[in-house]
Amino acid sequence: MTSVSTERLDGVDGGVGLIRSAEQSRMRTIMMSSVIGTTVEWYDFLLYGVAAALIFKKLFFPAFDPLVGTLASLASFAAGFIARPLGGAIFGHFGDRVGRKTMLTITMFMMGGATFLIGLLPTYAQIGVWAPICLVTLRIVQGIGLGGEWGGAALMVVEHAPRNRRGWFGGVVQVGFPLGIVLSTAVFAAISRLPEADFMTWGWRLPFLVSIALVVVGLIIRLRVSESPEFLKAMKEEAPVKLPLLEVFRSYKRSFFVSVGLKISEVAWVYLLSVFVVMYGTQTVGISRGVMLNGVLIAAAVEFFTVPLAGYLSDVLGRRPLYFFGAVSTVLAAFPLFYLVRTGDATTVTITMVVCMSLGHAMLFGPQAAFIPELFGTKVRYSGASLGVQVAAAIGGGLTPIAATTLFATTGRIESVAALMAALGVITFIATLLAKETYRESLSAS
Template identity: 55%
Template sequence: MNDTSLASSDASVADAQKEFSPSEFKTVVTASSIGTMVEWYDFTIYGTASALVFNKIFFPAIDPFLGTIAAFGSAAVGLFARPFGGAIFGHFGDKLGRKNMLMATMMIMGIGTFCIGLLPDYNTIGIWAPILLVILRILQGIGIGGEWGGAALMVIESAPQKKRGFFGSFVQFGYPLGLLLSTIIFSLVSLLPEEQFLKWGWRIPFILSIALVSLGMFIRSKVRESPVFAKAKAQKKLVKQPVIEVFKQHPKEFFSAIGLKASEVSWIYVLTIFIVAYVSNTLNLPKSVALNGVLLGACLELFTLPFFGWLSDKIGRRILYITGAVASIICAYPLFILVGSGDSLTIMLAIALFMNICHAPMYGPQAAYFPELFGTSVRMSGASFGVQVAAAVFGGLSPIICAVLLKVLDGSNGISVYLISLAVVTLISAILTRETKGENL
C-alpha cells in the first residue's frame, strides 16, 4: 500500500471517530426514536390483538379461557424469541458495528408484522393459522430483540456525558409514540361492527406498519457508525465472543439489568395487555374504556419520560429505579380496586396514572443506565441480552400469569401480590447496583 493509500485510510478512520455534528446527532436521535416507535407499535398491536381478536380467529376451537391463554401465549412466544435476537444482534453489533444491525433488525420486524396482517384465519387454513402466527411472532421477536440495544447505544455513545439520561430518554420516547399510534389506529378499527372488525378490520394496523418501517430505514441509512465504537475498533479493543465476555467481565451487571427491568416491564404488559382483556372480558365493558386509558397514559409519557431522563442526569439513575419500585409496591392493590370499580372514567384515569407513576420513572433513564453498566466491547451484548431476558420472563409471562391467577383465585389479589413481588426484586437490584451518572464511556 502506498503512502497516499495509507493517508487516505488514516483519514477515513479519523473521520469515523469524529464526534457527531449537531445535525448528525439530531438524525441519530430521530432514527433511534423511530426504531423504538416501530418496535412498540408492532408489539402493542400484537398484544392488543391477542387480547381482543386472536383468541376468536386463531384459537376458536377451544374453551374461551384457554383461547385467551393461547392468544397470550402466542404473544409470549415473541418475547421469548427476543433474548435470541438480543444475543445474536448484540454479538454482531459489538463486532461489526451498531448501524448495520439497526438496519437488519428493523427490516426483520417489519416483515414479521406485515405478514401477520395478511395471515389467513383458522376457519380458512385450520391448524396452520396458529402455527404460522407463532412462526411470524418468533421472527418479529428476534428482530425486536436486537433493536433496542442498538438504538440506545447509537444515542448515548454520541450524547454529551452529562446529558446521556435526557437524550437516552428519546429512545424510550419511541415507546409512547408507538403505543399512541397503535392505540389510535386500533381504537378506530374497533369502531367497526364486530363481524367486520374480526374479519378484516384488525389487519389494518399490521399492514400499515410497512410505512413506518420504510421511513425508519430511510432515516437510518443517513446515519454513520457510533464514534465510540469506531474508536474501539480502530484501537483493536473489540472481543471475539462478546456475549461470553459479558458473563466473564460483567456477570453482576448482567443480572442487575434483569432485576432492574423486572417490575417496569411487568407493569407495562399488565396495563396494556392484561387489563385490556380484563376490562373487556371480565368486566364486560367496551374495549375503548381500557384503550382510552392506555392512550391517555401514552400521551402523558411523552412528557414524563424526558423529564425522568433529565432528572436522572441531575440526581442519578439508581434513585429513580428505587422510587419506581416503591411506587409499584404501593400501587399494586389500588390499581385493581380502581379498575374493579367498573366506572369507565375511573378505569381510564387509573391506567394512565399508574403507567406514569410506576413505569415512567424506571423506563425514562433506562436507555442510559443499562448500557452504562457495560464496557464498549460488550456494551450492546450486555444491555440487549439483559433487557430481552427480563422482557421475556417478566413481560411475556405476566399476562398469562395474571389470567391464571384471576381464574384460580377468583379475584385480583393474587395479581397484586405478583406485581409487588417483582417490584421487590427491582428494589433489591437497584439498591445493589452502582450509580453510573456521569461515568466516562
C-alpha cells in the same frame, strides 16, 4: 493590530459555531432516526399485544374453551418475548463486532416484514391449525428483531451523547415505546368502530398492513446515521472481542444479573397494564373495549412527557434515585390499581392508568436507556445490555400476563395478581440497591 486580532477571534468564534451547529445537526439526525425507528418497532410489536387481548383467540384459537383460548392467545403473545433474548444474543454479538448501525437496519426489515405478513395470514376457519402455527412463527421473528433493536438504538444515542446528557437523550429515545402504544392502540380503537363482521373479517388486518409504510420511512432516516463514535474508538484501540456474550459472563456477570432485575418490574408493569388489565376490565368488570383502550392511549400519551422527564432527572439526581422511586411506586400501586378499575367508571379508570403508567413505568423506563448500557464496557455493551433487558422482557413481559391470567382463574381473586406485581417491584428495588451509580462515569471507562 486590534482589527487583525478581532478578525482572528471572529474566525475562531465562527469556526466553533460551525462545529457546534454541525454537532447539533448530527445529534438531531441520530435522535430522529432512533425515535422513529424504535416507534416503528414498538408499533409492530405492541400491535400484536392489542390483537392478542381482543381478537386473536377468536380468529386463531377458536377450537378451545374461552379460558384456554385466552391462554393460547397470550402464549402466542409471549412467544415474541421468549424470542427476544435470542435476538439480543445474535444482534448483540454482531453489533459488538461489526457495528451498531448495520444491525439496526436488519432488525427493522425483520420486524416490518413479519408484521406485514401477519396482516395477510389466513385464519383458523380457513386453514385450520396452520393458522396459529404461522402466527406464532411470525411472532417469534418479531421477537428476534426487537431483541436486537433496543440495544442498538439505545447505544447509538447514548454513545453519541455528551456525558452529562445521556439520561436525557436516552429518555427521548424511549419515547418510541409510548408512541408505539399510542399508534397501535389508536389504530385499533378506530378500526373497532367498524361493524363487528367487517372488523373480524378484514378490518383487523389494516393496522398490520400499513406498518410497511412506517418501515420504509424509518429505514430512509436510519440509513443517514453515522456509526457510534464510542464503537469506532474501541475498534481502533484493539480488535473486537471474539465472543462478546462469553465475555459478558466472564467480566460483567454482576452487571448482567443487575440489569435483569432493573428491567423486570418495569416491563411486567407496562404489559400487565396494557394487556392483562385491558382483558380484566373488558371481560370481568364489563367495561367497554373503547374505554379500556382509551385509558391506555391517554396514559401512553402522557408518557411523551414523563419518560424524557425521568431521563433528564436521572442526569441531575442520578439513575438510582429514579429507580428507587419507580420500584416503590409499583409496589404501592399494585393493589389500588385493580380496586379502582373495578369501579367501572371511565374517568376513574383513565386517571388510574395515567398515574400507574407514569409513576410505575416512566420513572424506570426513562433512565433505562442510559443506565443499563452504562453498566457494561464498550466492547460488550450491545451484548450485555441487550441480553439483560431481553431476558427480563421474556420473564416480565411474556410470562407475567400468562401467570396473571392463570392466578386469577385459579384463585378467583384479583389480589393474587396484585401480589405478583408487587413482588416484581421488590425485585427491581433490590437490583437497584445492588447497582452502582453510573450517571457521572465515562462510557470509555466502563
